[in-house]
Amino acid sequence: MSDLDNKVAQELIDKLNQKQAVIGVIGLGYVGLPLAVEKAKSGYKVLGFDIQQKRVDMVNSGINYIGDVVDAELRELVFSGKLKATTDYDRISEVDAVAICVPTPLDKHQQPDISYVEASTREIAKRLHRGMLVVLESTTYPGTTEEVVKPILESTGLICGKDFFLAFSPERVDPGNKQYNTKNTPKVVGGVTKYCTEVAATMYRNVLEGEVFTVSSPRVAEMEKLLENIFRHVNIALANEMAILCNKMGIDVWEVIEAAKTKPYGFMAFYPGPGLGGHCIPIDPFYLTWKAREYDYHTRLIELAGEINNYMPEYVVERAMKLLNKHKKAMSGSKILLLGVAYKSDIDDIRESPALKVLSLLEEEAALVSYHDPYVPEFTWKGRYYASIELTEEAVSSADLVIITTGHTVIDYDWVVKHARLVFDTRNATKGVVDTANKVYKL
Known part of the structure; x- marks a missing residue:
């Protein structure tokens, strides 16, 4: 690397170390807003970009809408001028570093939709300047940073690793986790060049308390993120299959798992449930299965795990139907109360929630379904509006069946x-x- 390249990188590193850099975050959702807050807390001036005016207005008013962000911290950062949100992408020209934290969903064919990443990259390219760092944080398939993002940025005539710096650093957000958050979770960084990695790692080391672990390329970092989530995907599928078999054999799967947990090595507990939810586990494995086809490889284990996990909402409804039949009730016309529609306990996120799939399947069987969720007062699903009912004695006692689809800890299950x-x-x-009345049946 030439002296000029070294100088450009070193100038940006110095600016980052001295907290003189302005940092941008594109996408102010579950990943972007917590990241923007942490960067502002560490002393940087931060600009958050989002296409949703409502989000921008809420941030600029100091109003929090993400569970993992502390309300008081957001207000203090906004009112002190450290953090500002905008829909004006021309202001990207003001930043020295920018992180892309936009959705990467699947399309109707279960193929990766990276249109949000591409659109954000084009907006950056219009304002890209010498000595700028770009980091992609959105989960995607291996090769995206170098095959998609880099060419768009280099179409400006600026050269990656010489004029600007590009890296991939996967988000690691676990909504509702009381122990690990954006601040203290270790970070993986893989840059296109050595200096790209060094510049990006410098920024994160100045922001986070968790260790910053560097890898040799963006492709390694991209694959690492998929491995994390596929590991959970496959092991949850195993737990779900064990639950189905244990039920047939008259064995309590939860007791089995508790017993297995006593082994101090070689076992990690995963738990069954009504299906997978959230923005990662149900979606990310398909990014790798799609990319694997390019290499003429069929990811059989991953896809089989997907089949098992996708079956669970249907299995829950089948079990519910059998339980009602056992108590001389037909599913059609039965009053069923779902406890919880969020995809995991103690959060308000319903993205890909299996409870919604259970709800739809129950309604297809003509059940009369209501729900209670202290974190989700209302939502719209498949064009229909639903509102949480109050958890009263009448609501519970009048239901032919109560299905616990989300284990919120604030609910009194004894009651x-x-x-x-x-x-x-x-x-x-x-x-x-x-x-004592043998009312409770478990998965």
Whole structure:
């Protein structure tokens, strides 16, 4: 690398170390807003970009809408001038570094949709300047940073690793996690060149408390992120298959897992449930299965795990139907109360929530479905509006079946079991509840 290249990188590193750099974050959702807050807390001036005016207005008013962000911290950063949100992408020209934190969903054919990444990159390219760092954080298939993002940026005539710096650093967000958050979770960084990696790692080391681990390329970092989520995807599928088999054999799968956890090596506990939810686990594996076809390889284990996990909402409804039949009730016309529609406990996120799929399947069987979720007061699903009902004695006792689809810890399950006619617990939320009347059935 020439002295000029070294000088450009060193100038940006110095600017980052001295907290004189202005940092941009594109996408102010579950990943972007917490990241923008942490960067502002560390002393940088931060500009957040989003196409949704409502989000921008809320941030600029100091109003938080993400569970992992502390309300008071957001207000202080906004009112002190450290953090500002905007829909004006021309202001990208003001930043020295920018992170792309936009959605990477699947299309109707279960193929990667990186249109948001491409659109954000084009907006950056229009304002790209010498000595600028670009980091992609959105989960994607290996090769995206170098095959998609880099060519768009280099179409400006600026050269990656010489005039600007490009890296991939996967987001690691676990909504509702009380122990690990954006600040203290270790970070993986892979740059297109050595200096790209060094510049990006410098920024994150100045922001985060967690270790910053560098890898040899963006492709390694991209694959690492997919491995993290596929590991969970496959092991959850194993737990779900064990749950189905244990039910057939009259064995409590939850007790089996608790016993297996006593082994101090070679076992990691994963738990069954009504299906997969959230913005990562149900989606990310398909990025790799899609990319694998380019190399004439069929990812059989990953796809089989997907089949098992995708079947779980249907399995829950089948079990519910059998439980009602056992108590001389038909599914059609039965009153069913779902406890929880968020995809995991103690959060308000319903993205890809299996509870919604269970709800749809129940309604297809002509069940009369209502729900209670203290974190999700209302939502619209498949064009229909739903509102959470109050968890009263009448609501519980009048239901022919209560299905626990999300194990929110703020719900008193002793009380629920006491007043319910019949409970189907898909989350082991009733663990420890005394059930003398044998009302509770578990996944």
